Amino acid sequence: MPYEQLIESVEKCADDKIRGVKEKAIRDAEEMISEARKKDEIIKKRHLDTVKKTVESERRKSLGKIHEKTRMHLIQAKEAVFVQAFTEARKILSSVRGQAGYEDFFRNLLNEVVHELEGEEIQLHIDKRDEALCKKLLPELRLNCGVVTDITCAGGLNASTSDGRFVIFNTVESRFERAKVLLKLDVYAALYGGTGGT
Numbered sequence: 001m002p003y004e005q006l007i008e009s010v011e012k013c014a015d016d017k018i019r020g021v022k023e024k025a026i027r028d029a030e031e032m033i034s035e036a037r038k039k040d041e042i043i044k045k046r047h048l049d050t051v052k053k054t055v056e057s058e059r060r061k062s063l064g065k066i067h068e069k070t071r072m073h074l075i076q077a078k079e080a081v082f083v084q085a086f087t088e089a090r091k092i093l094s095s096v097r098g099q100a101g102y103e104d105f106f107r108n109l110l111n112e113v114v115h116e117l118e119g120e121e122i123q124l125h126i127d128k129r130d131e132a133l134c135k136k137l138l139p140e141l142r143l144n145c146g147v148v149t150d151i152t153c154a155g156g157l158n159a160s161t162s163d164g165r166f167v168i169f170n171t172v173e174s175r176f177e178r179a180k181v182l183l184k185l186d187v188y189a190a191l192y193g194g195t196g197g198t
Contacts (some may be wrong), residue, residue: 082187086180096155096172097129106130106156107137113159113168114143121162125151 096102114122126134128149134157138145151158156171 019064065077078188078192082184083100086176090176094154094172104135105135106133109156109170110134110137110141110143111159113170114141114145116167116168117159117161120166122146123160123162125147125158125160127151127153127155127157130155130157 069183095107110124113124122143123146124134125148131147131149134147137143138147145159146162151171154172155172156169156173158169158171158174160167
C-alpha cells in the first residue's frame with residue numbers, strides 16, 4: 001500500500017471517528033437537552049402545583065374571612081333591626097295607661113299576681129297613677145291586699161308576700177322584657193324568614 005493511500009486511509013478513519021464522535025456528542029447533547037427539558041417540565045409542574053395549592057389555600061382563607069365578615073355584618077344588621085323594633089314597641093307600651101282597655105289589662109295583671117301568691121298575705125306595689133284604679137278593683141274582685149305606691153312604671157303592678165319571701169313582677173316593663181327574650185327568634189323569623197343566629 002503506497003504511502004499516500006495509507007495517509008488517506010488514516011485520514012478517512014480519523015474522519016469517520018471524528019464524525020462518529022460528533023454524532024455521538026450530538027445525540028448525547030440531544031438526550032441531555034431532552035432529559036433536562038423533561039426534568040424542567042417536572043420541576044415547573046411541581047412548582048406550578050405548589051403555587052396553585054398556595055393560591056387556592058389563600059383564596060379559601062380570603063373567602064372564609066369575607067364570609068365571616070359578611071355573616072357578622074348580617075348578624076349586626078339583624079340585631080339593629082331587632083333592637084329598633086323593640087324600641088318602637090317600648091314607646092307604644094309606654095302609653096298603655098292612657099289607652100282604652102287599660103282597666104281590663106290592669107285587672108288581668110292583678111288577678112295573675114293574686115293567683116300566683118294564693119294563700120299568702122299580699123302586698124301590691126303600684127305606680128301612684130294607678131292608685132285610684134287599684135282601690136276601685138280590690139273590692140270588685142273581693143281582694144284584701146295591702147297597697148303601696150312605691151314603683152314607677154308604664155303600667156301594671158308587682159306583688160310580694162308581706163314577709164318579702166316571694167315577689168311577682170308584673171309591670172308592663174317586666175312583661176315586655178320577658179316577651180323580648182321569648183319572641184326574639186319569632187321576630188327574626190318574621191323579619192328574615194329564619195332564626196336569629198344566621
